[in-house]
Amino acid sequence: MQSSVRAVVLEKPGVLRLQRFERPRLESGAMLVRITMSGICGTDKHGYKGQAVQYAGTQREVFGPYPAVPGHENLGVIEELAEPRTDFYGLPLRVGDRVLVSPDIVCGECFLCRHSFGYSWCDRIRSYGHLSSDVWPHLLGGWADLMYVLPGSHVYRVPDEISDDIAVLAEPMAVTYSLDLAKSWAALPRQGFSAGDTVVVFGVGPLGIFHLIKARLMGAGTLVAVDVSPYRLELARALGADVTLDPRQLPGPELVTAVRDLTHGLGADVVVECVGIPSVIRDGIEMLRQGGTFVEVGNFVDSGELSLSPHRHFVAKNIRLLGMTNLAYTGFIPSITLLHRHRHELPLARVITHRFPLERAEEALVTSMEPESMKVVIAP
Ligand SMILES: [Zn+2]
Ligand SMILES: [Zn+2]
CATH class of the missing domain: 3.40.50.720 (NAD(P)-binding Rossmann-like Domain)
Known part of the structure; x- marks a missing residue:
């Protein structure tokens, strides 16, 4: 078992560095996912430029934080499970399953959670890619070999017939x-x-x-x-x-x-x-x-x-x-089912224009800001 895990850290605006972290031990309810692909989102581009205020004027207003492992459009394969658990639809999850992880962890208890099921409008929202890498378990973003999936995360098993290249589009499509x-x-x-x-x-x-x-x-x-x-x-x-x-x-x-x-x-x-x-x-x-x-x-x-x-x-x-902010976390599988259904009439293969390994994350970010790119993904 690898004991060190590579992850890209956005240390502060404009500074990305590949770091190594210890492979975390799982707490109850958690899992480790080996990242297949992690899409670069507009939020990542803004974060790199220092434009990092989200949910301004609400109870959940946040800045950054820095440092953090970016990446919230995450597709991967379950590497380790703390204990048997099911996905968002109640399907059993096993090591080796392909999964999508919703970027947002909601509390389920605040006023917004109780009155807007399915939406990530929680007052205590935590989002992958926007959690400090200074504190354990550090690996809370998808620009890494492994991502630590916290208890309470929404995880979706990807139907076998849907390709990785379509599955990784779930999060932006759900928006x-x-x-x-x-x-x-x-x-x-x-x-x-x-x-x-x-x-x-x-x-x-x-x-x-x-x-x-x-x-x-x-x-x-x-x-x-x-x-x-x-x-x-x-x-x-x-x-x-x-x-x-x-x-x-x-x-x-x-x-x-x-x-x-x-x-x-x-x-x-x-x-x-x-x-x-x-x-x-x-x-x-x-x-x-x-x-x-x-x-x-x-x-x-x-x-x-x-x-x-x-x-x-x-x-x-x-x-x-x-x-509108964010996405419906009920929308992941419907979004990729819709794209898969229409894959022959839409040139979806042209949507992902660039793929970069972890060590070229900075180049990936810069490329994603070029007018001659569309979806750029990190593929560790
Ligand atoms: Zn996004
Ligand atoms: Zn809540």
């Missing part, structure tokens, strides 16, 4: 549950997201690409992708975007006009903001139709403020604003 919510609003006339609707995805990096895929699979009519990267726009087109718009070629109000022109002057039914820059929100709201739905998901970390007119941007247009 798209805001579109499921928007769909539920469609029980009211012309609200939310209905089949045949025009959906604009503003920003088609990884987060946006998954929303684009989900919108397509949920029945969007016209799908519009907005981005400044021709590479990403081309991939968006391959994955189902009917129209791609580059804001650099459509200065000032031209971007909004272009979307209105696609919809006989009405505006889009749904706009999903996945850029993560506050200033794009004004254009996003301007391109909505009367009563349209604006999904704000891009600003997962606190990236500043913008000024809007409450009258013009909210009231006059009767917009529906769906702010």
Whole structure:
């Protein structure tokens, strides 16, 4: 048995180092997972840049922490179990099983846990990739040979027929549950997201690409992708975007006009903001139709403020604003089942563009911030 375990540590903003830790002994309810792949998320990019305030203004507001082992989109194989246990669905887990681990450990007891089953809105939330590596058991992120899975974690056994390359997309795909919510609003006339609707995805990096895929699979009519990267726009087109718009070629109000022109002057039914820059929100709201739905998901970390007119941007247009943090932990297996089901019609193999071993984690992070990349994964 290996006694030392390699893990990448984000020591402070801009400083990543490969370190060795002692293989931890398991407490009751815990397990060790040998990481197959760990996706790089926007949160990791922000953390590297020092933008590390999450859940600002709530009881669970956190900064960082540093140092930490990043990686919360984790797929691996069970290496060791403290004792027999089952997965999220009650399936028995054994050493050697392929599993996904939800990034969030919720307490199950706070007000939010008791009133929002399935959502990671816990006041005492703990999240892999965002837990100090200074304290035992240290290995609480996926950019490592082994990850320590704490008692109380949601673990999902991956169905045999689903490939690793699809399974590792579970977490970012589960984030798209805001579109499921928007769909539920469609029980009211012309609200939310209905089949045949025009959906604009503003920003088609990884987060946006998954929303684009989900919108397509949920029945969007016209799908519009907005981005400044021709590479990403081309991939968006391959994955189902009917129209791609580059804001650099459509200065000032031209971007909004272009979307209105696609919809006989009405505006889009749904706009999903996945850029993560506050200033794009004004254009996003301007391109909505009367009563349209604006999904704000891009600003997962606190990236500043913008000024809007409450009258013009909210009231006059009767917009529906769906702010969302995190994901539904009930969404992991449904998300990959959906992708697997449509694997022949979607070029999903193009979604993971780069794979890096642990010792090249820094290069992986830098690559993930390039406009010519999509999902970048660490494969220890
Ligand atoms: Zn993520
Ligand atoms: Zn809770």
